Structure formats: structure tokens, C-alpha cells
Amino acid sequence: MDEKVVESTGGRGVPQVLDVVVVGGGPAGLSGAVALARSLRSVVVVDAGRPRNAAADGAHNYLSRDGVPPRELLALGRRELAGYGGTVLDGEVVAASRLPGDGPERFEVVLADGRVLRSRALLVTAGARDELPDVPGLREQWGRGVVHCPYCHGWEVRGRAIAVLATSPLSFHQTLVWRQLSDDVTVVLHGAEPSPEQWEQFAARGVAVVDGPAAGLRVQDGALTGVRLAGGHVVPARALAVASRPVVRAGFLAGLGLQPVDVEVMGHVVGTALPAGPAGATDVPGLRVAGNVTDPVAQVGSSAAAGVTAGAALNADLIAEDTARAVAARRARDSSPAAVFAPRSEAAVAARVLGARAHGLRA
Template sequence: MDTTYDVAILGGSFAGLAAAVALGRSLRRVVVLDASTPRNAPSPGAHNVLAQDGAAPADLIAAARRDAGKYGVELRTAEVASAEGCRDAPGEAFGVTLTTGERLTARRLLIATGTVDQLPQIPGLAEHWGTQVLHCPYCHGWEVRGQRIGVIATHPMASHQALLFSQLGQVDFILHGEDAAAHLTADQRADLAAAGVSLVESPVAEVTADGTGLTGVRLASGEHREYGALTVQSRLAARAEVFTQLGGTVSENPMGTFIETDQRQATAIPGVWAAGNVADPAGSVAHVAAAGTTAGAALNADLIAADVRLARAGSA
């Protein structure tokens, strides 16, 4: 069975649902296809969300789904297997095939599939990701204020991360990996020292924990250091398989991979938009929701323009 929608939204987290609400309020026929694998699932609360600070991400998503549903948006738990442009109408229709074999057709696509955090391979690290192993001082910093914090330096932006966390607690900068010390410039060392950050020049062998949670790290030297929290910068890999299937090219920056868009969230492929962390790896909940609203409004305007063109051509 082939079902046609105005817009198929791939991904049902904050960006996808914000776009769905904007489109639903414009009377568009919209389907949200969500695989239910949100990046922030381990996190107990989302912060810097105006009037909802600290709410559990799952609760925010449930409320957003209710909002989208009341505007007629179809919400489906589904995984997309593939997508392709329809040959008879390039840029005007796309075929989307689900892993169940079902096929949908949509005039426009919004890719809001998010990103995957690729963590350093340190024993015990992943188990505490999103709770006591953190990456963003604005998302999690208040919750670990006043504690001893270990910054595991595996990334070019690690010294910047350490400076941000130094505002919140006593920070150790742990040089992890063979090249960590070589990548730390003299200026960066001076900045860290000025901010009261201590250098630990031994890599992490494992993250330690007890029955209550993370306790610290054991270094390759054998020394154990106690921390209330650890921070590490993951490499962010965009979930962009559908975009590349359609002929798109994924871009890269120091944080990882992403889909480039213009200010309206449109990609280089006609008819395809992208919003959320798949297009903005550093975006917080508030940022990606705003991008979703922008994309929804732009998609609606683009569809109106297409309908006007067709109407004028038909009356000529």
C-alpha cells in the first residue's frame, strides 16, 4: 500500500516534533517515523528549557507528541530502511521504505534522526554516560557543582571544556591517549594553570564505581583518583544514512559529522530538510526545537509555493 503525505519526518525527538507541530497547525498531512532511540535517554533531566527546566526528556517528548497529535500529525514507531527520489517528479516526491517493507510517499522529507555519541573505549565509561560521565557544562554543570571533576582529554576541544567546568568545581585535566600531551599547546597549558586546573599526565585505564555509582578513575600508572563526575567529549556521528542514500554528502567539523543546511534548514538536495543534532551536533534541546520550528515553517512555505506554481501552470 502506498500512502502519500505532504511531509515525512524521520525522527521523533525535539526537532522532529517541533516541525510536526508547525506543519500540523498549517493543516499539512504529516507522518513522524521514530525508531525510539533518543540520544538523551540516559539523562535524568533536560536543562535550559524555558519553563520546563529539569524535566525528564521522556516526559518532554510525551508532551510534545500529545501536542503534535492534536493537530492531526500521524505518529508512528517505525524504522526507515531506505529512501529515494521519485523519478517522475524529482524534488517533488520521495519514496520511503520501512524495515517492515511498507512504503510511504511524501512530497518533502525532514531528516531529524539525530546523532550518535562515539565514546573513547575506556572500561566502565559508557555505563555512566549521561549521568556521571558528562560533556556539557550548561546541560549538567549545576548538578555537579562543588565536586571534583575529571576531564578526560581525548579531543581538540578538551581544554575549552576543562575551562568551562573549572567555573563549577575543582578540575583535573587528564591527558588520555598517546597524542594528548602533544596536542596541548603552551598557551592552553598556561590557560589551564591560570584557571586552577591540575594536569594529570597518565591515561585512564578504567572508570571505577561502587553500588552507588561512579567513584573515579584508575590511571595507567596504577594510581586511583576519586571524582564526583567525569567529562569527555564524544565524537558525534550524524545518523545520515537516508541523506547519503539520496545522494547527499555528509560534512565534518572537529565535533564529528553533520548535514549542512541553510538558515531555513534546507539541505543541498531539493525537497529535503534537516534539523536537530543531525544538522547541529552541539545543539541543546532548546536549539534543536527552534530549528525544528524553523524547518516546519519553511517546509510549509515551500509546499505553498509549489502548489501555486502548479495552479498557475494549470490555468495557463
């Protein structure tokens, strides 16, 4: 076997095509892989080791695992997958293509180091990366003093002075969610202007609004203490809420004709995603997607659930394919002269009739 080709092997050491290659080893990918491995499918997960929430201290809203460090959660998932016979390869997928012919080999996946995987199906859960506004210091405080999701980080900053960087009208809707968590919320206008209705809402809820733009952050001993405005004024803040722009990692799918599309909310582009139907179905037969690669706002729990759903759907697809092949093979056997004209003995026919009658069936 070519050393660069990674394949599963049958019980007798005969190379065989993998059932599923999973691209991305986050909550969606590992959950989907576990569902497939529990269904006795041969599964390999390829993980580039860049979890979107790596900067966060803990993952939240995931029942029984609330607050678990992101990498610890993934390590637990890897161990679970290994227990069911699945494999994780550390590496990055750089290309995916469809193989010619009608055989079970449908996809070929190439890794950056030259390794090649062949499979019947693909589950893409490669996630997304967050693009941030061009304000000095945001990236360094990302996941700590700079946060983006009130459901992911809200409890941890409750009651503190929270600033909201208003980069679009969506920021104003999110401001009211942050106001639920603190009485001290200040909106810093950074390219967006509230509507008259929103001005009234902020006044009624005690939300302060200041003209920006933001020019940087004030940090002391590694902790955020304020937002510095272009005019020099500093808005005191222990947390800065920023809407990121999620951009999916999907360039390797170009060879399959699958391209990301813009995601719009209230007429504003908020990121990109791979279009998908129920259970992560795509326009490419045999390829399903789950997690942030198709739903940029999905949290850990919803990503994991989507991975299980897509994995189960792929298993059903493969079962249908296996069954169709088995039926075709049976028909081919039954249509052969030996099958059509093979006589049955009278004893065999009588036994069949008696057995059917005993079970209340027709012979």
C-alpha cells in the same frame, strides 16, 4: 490500497500523498511536525525510539521544561502533534528515494518492517549517536557520572570533584568552562598535551593536571568515585567530563545522494553532520534537515527551534509549489478558446466598471 503503503486520506476517503514525512521524533522533528500540522499539512513522523539524551535524568536549558525527563518531553510532544492531526509511527527508516515524474509524489520512504510512505517533502531530524573514547566503564556511566556538556549537566555536578578526560586540544578549552562550576577540577591527559599558555591558565585557576592515560573508572554503589589511571593511581572524581564524537544517523539518505561530512573545530574532527543552508535547506529539493543531524552540538531548545524553522520553510516551499500549479492551471483555462472569446454582456462590463470605481480602482 497495499497494506504496506501508509498514506493519508482525504475527507472522502480518497488516498492522497502526504505533504511531509518527518524522519526522527526528537525535539527537532516533533517541533517541525507541529508547525506543519498547525498549517494544515498532512504529516507523519517516523521515530526509531533512540533519543540521544535517553541516558540523562533530565533535559535542561529548555524554558519552562527544565529538568523534564527526555522521554516524558517526547511524550508531551507527541500528544501536542496528535492534537493538530499529526501522526507518529514507531519504526526505523532504512531507505529514501526520489520518485520519477513531475507529480506531487516526490519521495518514497521505506521502513524496516516494509511499510512505505510517499510524500511531497521530507524533514530529516534523525539525530546522532555518541562515540566514546575506548575506556572501560564510560558507556555504563554515560549521562550520569560521565558527562559531556557543561551547559547540559554542569549545574547538577557543581562544586563536586570533576575530572576532564583530555583527548584533544578542545578538552583544554572545555576545562575552563568546568572550572567555572567547581574549584576541584583535574585534567587527565589522554592523548593530548596542553600548550604553554594553557599550562599557565591552569596554574592560575588552580586546575590540576595528571598524566594518563585513563584505564577505567572506580564506581561504588552505581556512582562514579574516581578515574583509574594506567599506573594504578585513582584520581578522585564524582563526575568525568568526556568529549564524545557525534555521528549522524543518515545512511538511509544514500539513495538521494546526501552524505555526511566531517565537522572540524580548531582543525580537529569532532563528528559528522549533514551539510545544510538557511532553514535546513539541502542540495536535494524538497528535503530539509534540523537538529543534531546537521548541528551535532545543538541542545534541546536550539534543536526544537531549528525544527520549527525548517518546518515553516517546508510549508512555504509547498505553498509556492501549490501556487505555481494553480497559476499554470488558470493560464491553461484562460488560454482556451472558450475563455478567450467568451463575450461579456454590456451589463456585466458596466457592473465591473462601477464596482472598480467605487473602490478607487481601475476596471
